[in-house]
Amino acid sequence: MKRHVWYSRFAKSVSRVCGRPIVFVLALATIAAWLITGPIFDFSDTWQLIINTATTIITFLMVFVIQSTQNRDTEAIQVKLDELIRATRGAHNALLDLEEMEEAELDAFRARYEALARAARSGGAGSETVTGSPEP
Numbered sequence: 001m002k003r004h005v006w007y008s009r010f011a012k013s014v015s016r017v018c019g020r021p022i023v024f025v026l027a028l029a030t031i032a033a034w035l036i037t038g039p040i041f042d043f044s045d046t047w048q049l050i051i052n053t054a055t056t057i058i059t060f061l062m063v064f065v066i067q068s069t070q071n072r073d074t075e076a077i078q079v080k081l082d083e084l085i086r087a088t089r090g091a092h093n094a095l096l097d098l099e100e101m102e103e104a105e106l107d108a109f110r111a112r113y114e115a116l117a118r119a120a121r122s123g124g125a126g127s128e129t130v131t132g133s134p135e136p
Contacts, residue, residue, distance in 0.1 A: 011068040018062065 041047040
């Protein structure tokens with residue numbers, strides 16, 4: 001577990017820094033400088049290759065950094081939601097850890113909640129209660 005801590009910290013830091021407006025401005029300035037140098041290098045293949053290679057490498061690496069921070073954030077949100085469900089009176093513990101269910105099981109829960117919502121909006125059977133069992 002500890003051997004991955006450095007990467008988690010690194011990814012979080014990079015993600016935080018790269019999400020700032022100044023980094024976007026620096027990226028725009030880099031593109032502007034590249035465009036300005038185009039006539040100097042006669043828009044050569046090497047001139048084009050430099051920006052293509054740089055952007056490809058940066059994009060490739062950023063995909064992993066962003067995915068790592070996104071996964072971590074999503075897991076934290078799921079744990080917080082699970083705790084809210086667990087601690088709320090009247091909540092259904094069957095909803096805990098839904099993200100681990102198979103697609104068909106998840107679809108059954110979604111269909112049940114959609115039916116509860118339709119009934120509540122239309123004033124039909126079961127609309128007098130705010131909650132209903134999610135059990136499919």
